[in-house]
Amino acid sequence: MQLSRADHRATPPRVTIPRDYNAAHDLLERNASRPAKVAFIDAVSGAQLTYGELAEQSHRFANALRTQGFAPESRVLLAVLDTLEWPVVFLGCILAGVVPVAANTLLTARDFDFMLRDSRAQGLVVSQPLWPAFEGIVAATGSLKTVIVADAQATADDRPTVAALVQAAPAIRKVTETCSDDACFWLYSSGSTGKPKGTVHLHSHLLQTAELYGRGVLVIQENDVVYSAAKLFFAYGLGNALTFPMSVGATTVLLPSRPTPDSVFGILKKFQPTIFYGVPTLYSLLLNDAGRPKKNELKLRVCTSAGEALPAEIGRKWTAEYGCDILDGIGSTEMLHIFLSNRPGHVRYGTTGKAVPGYELRIVGDDGRECGDDEIGELQ
Template sequence: MSNQNPADRPDHSDDPSATPKHAAVTLTPTAHEDTFTRDHLPPPEEWPLIRPLDHPELLNCAAELLDGTIARLGADRPCVIGDHESLTYGQLRERVDRIAHVLVDEHGLRPGRRVLLRGPNSPWLAACWLAILKAGGVVVTVLPVLRAGELTTLLRSAEVSHAVCDARFLDDLTEASANLGDQAPDLLVYGGDGPDDLAARIAGPRADGTPADFTAVPTAADDACMIAYTSGTTGDPKGCVHFHRDVLAVADTYSAHILRPVPDDLFVGSPPFAFTFGLGGLLIFPLRAGAATILLERPRPEALLDAVSERGATIVFTAPTAYRTMLTRIGDRDLSSLRRCVSAGEHLPAATWRAWYEATGIRMLDGIGATEMLHIFVSATDEHMRPGSTGRPVPGFEARILDDQGRPVPDGEPGHLAVRGPVGCRYLADDRQREYVRHGWNHTGDTYVRDEDGYFWYRARSDDMIVSAGYNIAPAEVEEALLTSPEVEEAAVVGARDPDRGLVVHAHVVPRRGSTPDAALADRLKEHVRARIAPYKTPRAVVFRTALPRTATGKLQRFRLREGAADEE
């Protein structure tokens, strides 16, 4: 693979369909001894246009997030708060440095090697994530619910050399490792009670009497620091490679300009670190700001409310589904500490936004991000957020609505959302790079409309659009209408095959408690939709469910609903 960097290539803003010419600029010399990740990046002509922020050539993001923040604000500030322990910045740094020593001195971790990390959000998971990066490793954080077969696929894909795992989630990883034979990763465990547990191994003075401090590996800003695998609803997972500079870029764009945290903030949320929405919102952003973060192992909606009412959390990160559940359980809780509520992971309906505002007085921040882009790239500050709109491009990013040929469409017309900025998609050895990146733009796979004020309005995943008798029907619009009914808890809309119309609208509905899921309710909901949007968008069928199918990160699995619709035909 070539070591060219397309970051400085010419801007083709006036002709998005033109094939960009690539400047022959070399990447910064790597600090990685194992260059697997850099060697398996896409060729430069398949990169998006990337405009990095002004970061130094040598940059270790873990050292900047932890040591750099301590240098600015001190070591005694609260940092990570878990179910069983809380650590200051200084205490977290000591744990990080000791773990890094074990990885390097006792397990031979060399810069550039991939380290799988598995466990629920906790201070230990945060410490291990930072330690791997500080030691120059490339972290591959995975969901603790993945099974042995899924883990085997990821271990092979990233050629993982080491794995760090919460003791409670060891069985599937042990089975996956056995599948690899001689290629099995070197395994470290935390959270157990044996002498080989990391907690025991980092306790007390070092055996050789040397200081516990660990000097971060001086990685290049464009050295890989993580491979984030997509939590996609279908297909094989794709490994998204992100650099040390990318980690700071999302903090210095979205967090700095939209979220605007301060050192006294207290973060809490539901997404796991394996979901980059959670990694940014619950680790990168608070550490960059010198704030504290509550890391819940079981972040149910009630636990999020408890964190606000009992601990004074000020910033919440979760998905629309959780906000809707919390609305039914707020009761007389004191939520006065709340400053910001961030929603992402799926479309935020205007009805949910308004209900949350009426209940709390907080103007929720909607946003769209992607594993490929690391975090949110379209949003708006709370004072400028419009209900139902995702927002405008985050400062540092560009966004456009393009047609099938890559040409901009007029405001008010739907098209494909394309973005670019200081980060971008770089799949690990994956031909699907050419699908996601076209003409220098990252194509998110979403259909959007931009209005005359520059706000972006979600319509559908591009492959979810329902074309019925020649009409384009956006599932989100029908879902919005359904969710305005007091009898609907959740709703998802998909297309079902029809011999006359091609596709027809099927609505899958979770009724609110107290509503009877019968034919009468289905008829009422159809009339409710018909009274609010064009009649041709009214569902032909309403299917009642106790829950909607979702991934472990909370994303709706529409393909399972479509499969169900096919079975009903």
């Protein structure tokens, strides 16, 4: 199966995705020549997963899904914390042609019940600490056939675990035939105007964002170490912590728990990330933390912000404190990542920058006419 290609000499960059294409296969094959390179680090335990181990375990999990009877295009809900098993499960599903549905792990049992029914998931992969939220709802979900427990070596009720399935499954590297325009994974929107809404993304979408924003704006490279405060179940976090670093062979630090000033600064000092992805409220907390480290204790070269507008004052204070710009931008679950952003070395705090090369944007009024300078309208 062919891989995607990108020509960054073209303006905008030209990304070519072949018809017969599997996104997980592409991400893993890009790193086949660096099997000993660390792909992911658990910030709590310090455990590491190399690119070679990631490929083997992802293929083993894909084979386990096939053995469990999951057919291509069937859906599996992922309620998994940001641990080393998250990328294994996500990529393993895609390799098998199964569609992972990434769920916000901070939601309630009622939300999870809705997502299981709405997605008609046949499988559920759930981190053991999150199982209590599902215990009372899985039996009543008609489509659900299999529950797999993540982040556990064994369970009291003998449910299969990710670790056990990976260990027992064959290491054969088989990729289910998929096309670039096949459904690859689901993400749920925040549901600000009602219930969360499932957003279906195609196999071609992941590497498009990696090439256009990850490489085109951040200039992410193999020697980068990244940490994203936004979790992997967010569109923002998925690109930050999985797609972008894997597209070039960089290293990602994962934190299973919610980020706090202590945990974030602990990661920035211990693992020395060069790229940090945050949100405005977190940057404000970090700047007001009495125990914040000095500039020379960190190795940051670029930071990003999304989710809400970054106040100009916070951006300026951060740059003054750490000599590193925050690239404020706009993205969405539907667009998968940031499509409007400031640029390194050309930041104007108080603005969200310019269109990421490869995207076409315009502002229109109520009459559909493109707005002129200083006119307010809707971004399209």
